[in-house]
Amino acid sequence: MSExxxxxxxxxxxxxxxxxxxxxxxxxxxxxxxxxxGAAPDFTLVDVSGETHPLADLAGKVVVLEWVNPNCPxxxxxxxxxxxxxxxxxxxxxxxxxxxxTAEGHRDYLQPAAYQEYLDEKGISYPIxxxxxxxxxxxxxxxTTPHMIVIDxxxxxxxxxxxxxxxxGRKPAAERTNYVAAALAAQAAGxxxxxxxxxxxxxxxxxx
Amino acid sequence: xxxxRFLLPLALALAILPAAAHAVxxxxxxxxxxxxxxxxxxxxxxxxxxxxxxxxHLRLAPAWHAYWKNSGDAGxxxxxxxxxxxxxxxxxxxxxxxxxxxxxxxxxxxxxxDEVVYPLRLTPALGRPPERLRLVADYLVxxxxxxxxxxxxxxxxxxxxxxxxxxxxxxxxxxGRLPVAAEGAGVVARATWxxxxxxxxxxxxxxxxxxxxxxxxxxxxxxxxxxxxxPRPGGVRFAVPAAAARAGDLGAPLVLAWTATGIAxxxxxxxxxxxxxxxxxxTLASAxxxxxxxxxxxDDDAGRDPAAAAAAPAAATxxxxxxxxxxxxxxxxxxDGLLLALAPSLLPLLALHLLSxxxxxxxxxxESSLPWPVFLGxxxxxxxxxxxxxxxxxxxxxxxxxxxxxxxxxxxxxxxAFALLLWLxxxxxxxxxxxxxxxxxxxxxxxxxxVAWAPLSPSAGAAFAGVATPLETALGAAGFxxxxxxxxxxxxxxxxxxxxxxxxxWVQALGFLPAAALVWLSYRLLEVLPPHRxxxxxxxxxxxxxxxxxxxxxxxxxxxxxxxxxxxxxxxxVALAAGRPW
Numbered sequence: 001m002s003e004x005x006x007x008x009x010x011x012x013x014x015x016x017x018x019x020x021x022x023x024x025x026x027x028x029x030x031x032x033x034x035x036x037x038g039a040a041p042d043f044t045l046v047d048v049s050g051e052t053h054p055l056a057d058l059a060g061k062v063v064v065l066e067w068v069n070p071n072c073p074x075x076x077x078x079x080x081x082x083x084x085x086x087x088x089x090x091x092x093x094x095x096x097x098x099x100x101x102t103a104e105g106h107r108d109y110l111q112p113a114a115y116q117e118y119l120d121e122k123g124i125s126y127p128i129x130x131x132x133x134x135x136x137x138x139x140x141x142x143x144t145t146p147h148m149i150v151i152d153x154x155x156x157x158x159x160x161x162x163x164x165x166x167x168x169g170r171k172p173a174a175e176r177t178n179y180v181a182a183a184l185a186a187q188a189a190g191x192x193x194x195x196x197x198x199x200x201x202x203x204x205x206x207x208x
Numbered sequence: 209x210x211x212x213r214f215l216l217p218l219a220l221a222l223a224i225l226p227a228a229a230h231a232v233x234x235x236x237x238x239x240x241x242x243x244x245x246x247x248x249x250x251x252x253x254x255x256x257x258x259x260x261x262x263x264x265h266l267r268l269a270p271a272w273h274a275y276w277k278n279s280g281d282a283g284x285x286x287x288x289x290x291x292x293x294x295x296x297x298x299x300x301x302x303x304x305x306x307x308x309x310x311x312x313x314x315x316x317x318x319x320x321x322d323e324v325v326y327p328l329r330l331t332p333a334l335g336r337p338p339e340r341l342r343l344v345a346d347y348l349v350x351x352x353x354x355x356x357x358x359x360x361x362x363x364x365x366x367x368x369x370x371x372x373x374x375x376x377x378x379x380x381x382x383x384g385r386l387p388v389a390a391e392g393a394g395v396v397a398r399a400t401w402x403x404x405x406x407x408x409x410x411x412x413x414x415x416x417x418x419x420x421x422x423x424x425x426x427x428x429x430x431x432x433x434x435x436x437x438x439p440r441p442g443g444v445r446f447a448v449p450a451a452a453a454r455a456g457d458l459g460a461p462l463v464l465a466w467t468a469t470g471i472a473x474x475x476x477x478x479x480x481x482x483x484x485x486x487x488x489x490x491t492l493a494s495a496x497x498x499x500x501x502x503x504x505x506x507d508d509d510a511g512r513d514p515a516a517a518a519a520a521p522a523a524a525t526x527x528x529x530x531x532x533x534x535x536x537x538x539x540x541x542x543x544d545g546l547l548l549a550l551a552p553s554l555l556p557l558l559a560l561h562l563l564s565x566x567x568x569x570x571x572x573x574x575e576s577s578l579p580w581p582v583f584l585g586x587x588x589x590x591x592x593x594x595x596x597x598x599x600x601x602x603x604x605x606x607x608x609x610x611x612x613x614x615x616x617x618x619x620x621x622x623x624x625a626f627a628l629l630l631w632l633x634x635x636x637x638x639x640x641x642x643x644x645x646x647x648x649x650x651x652x653x654x655x656x657x658x659v660a661w662a663p664l665s666p667s668a669g670a671a672f673a674g675v676a677t678p679l680e681t682a683l684g685a686a687g688f689x690x691x692x693x694x695x696x697x698x699x700x701x702x703x704x705x706x707x708x709x710x711x712x713x714w715v716q717a718l719g720f721l722p723a724a725a726l727v728w729l730s731y732r733l734l735e736v737l738p739p740h741r742x743x744x745x746x747x748x749x750x751x752x753x754x755x756x757x758x759x760x761x762x763x764x765x766x767x768x769x770x771x772x773x774x775x776x777x778x779x780x781x782v783a784l785a786a787g788r789p790w
Contacts, residue, residue, distance in 0.1 A: 035454050036453065037454045073355060074354075074356070143282055143315055144282045167284035167287075168356060197453060197454060201282075203282060204283075204311045204354075205282075205315070
């Protein structure tokens, strides 16, 4: 058998081997992303302390979802300034959930113990849910940290977008428009949320 | 004699004073990831339209990017606050044509890498140009992390004086990258819906360059994906995946602001306009995961005026960027080079030099010979490749994009070649130090293996991108060559006996490291390419491997055929990676 033939015998094996890697890559997303006015995609996620949180159990309540990443300067700034914790205190009837869609292998990923330490330091008492696979983040088309979603009692998304109108955080707090606060106020007054959709700012969500 | 003593300082003072009185730029504000400054080449002298023109100049470290007016899926565009005396009534921050960057997770960013000058147009109040101004810029730069910065600048604007040619040319170059208005350029945009996709036809764009792209302003109604461009007679067609951003009637008419880049045949490299969309189909298809967030931008920050970028000068040359984006201590630069020489792909080369250098010295009856050929070869090789990168950077006007898909695919080829050499011809690999010339040659080629690891070494990355200063390049080269020198000295210091001829299996095992580098390059390519396109790049690499093997065993004319096929497949791998995502 010639050297050439001997070499070519290995080609199919190498071909099969090399095609494995792309197959391990991210699958093309086929699900319809969520839309304002549409139903909020259902999910069940586990928080930092290990407790399970099914969205379906929150039917009939206003729910605020906040995509977070402690290593993102924007997310950290809002945590430090208490943007959402302050609002949560004003709206005790609203359910606040933080969602961290950082992939487990990413350097921004925090183990539960370290995350709980961070939450205690920032005074954040509402649950922070792990979305390691990024499935929920992609279902809500969450792109940044922070990225805010407000869900009405009927399970519809009524706001999707930025946390406020001040990405660099240079305005005095009183001069900022907090879109989530505006959405909650409109909800409480039975009015349409306007704006219902803004462009979120911040770091990109660290998906797989 | 005493009078003569003061001549030189006096001459220096006279040379410096005019420059100080007519300072056209602030000092650089240095950060690790980016440096910034404010440039005012024309001082307070108004342009023909009565406005003043300055530039917010950013130089970014490799792999970091700043943002366009629509930042894409993440980030935010820069914002400026200006306080001037006398005051100005309007401040416009202008945005040169952007580029699209793929982020992990299927997200995208729109902006600039390496360097950008945001032209800044000030309209004086009451017709009196400002003599002094203070500007605060809030901006964000991202690589894998994001870091916001707030830099403040103060500048006195001279009323008259010589225009600094270098600085004015810099600002003019970036002005030339501002999109021109479609109307003035004779470009007409028409939109239709086809199979759930938004199709935008630009008529009047006479040719299509390989890098044509289409960007949109954020939309409250639509989620828009990554466009694909197709040349058509008399124009360009962009097909854009689209989905509704909200349920129910989207309202009509929908008007989208767009910016097209890479359109050949126009005075500027980009054109912008608006297009009215016909009513969307009742059920829009799901958007693909890539694409900008489409939401109404409620920000009304000073300095952003998307409609103000219409009247751009005709100059269309890209900026050159003569210096590094940041400065680091010399020791850090040296260590960066040293770190690069210890990258996984180069460890086998160092090991081979150690073994064969030791054998050669023992064969020379213990006479030691300093490994100058290896050291000089590595040093010269680093300088040569960095010099070539600098020449290419000057020729094409922008740094070498080490993170571009085509570059990553090309970097895989030397890794593949080295792995094959170790696996298929271990004896030849072991003879790397057989002669001074051969050892020097192997060291000269060592940077080809190192360039894939440049992101781990900021200074080396800058050198291979063609933006490092000569001193930084020399220091990096010295650090890179240092391990080769140490290896040669160590070889002389190792007491006999070592195996004069290590078993080939040990040499073949070293081939694992450059092969692992290929896997790592594949991982990086996976972040910027769809999986199916990466598969074809890897198939091309595989073809190169098979072709190289056949070249080794073929004889006569078949050898040349095999070699040509091997080279062709290597080019295919690079071309596949260089194309637009499917």
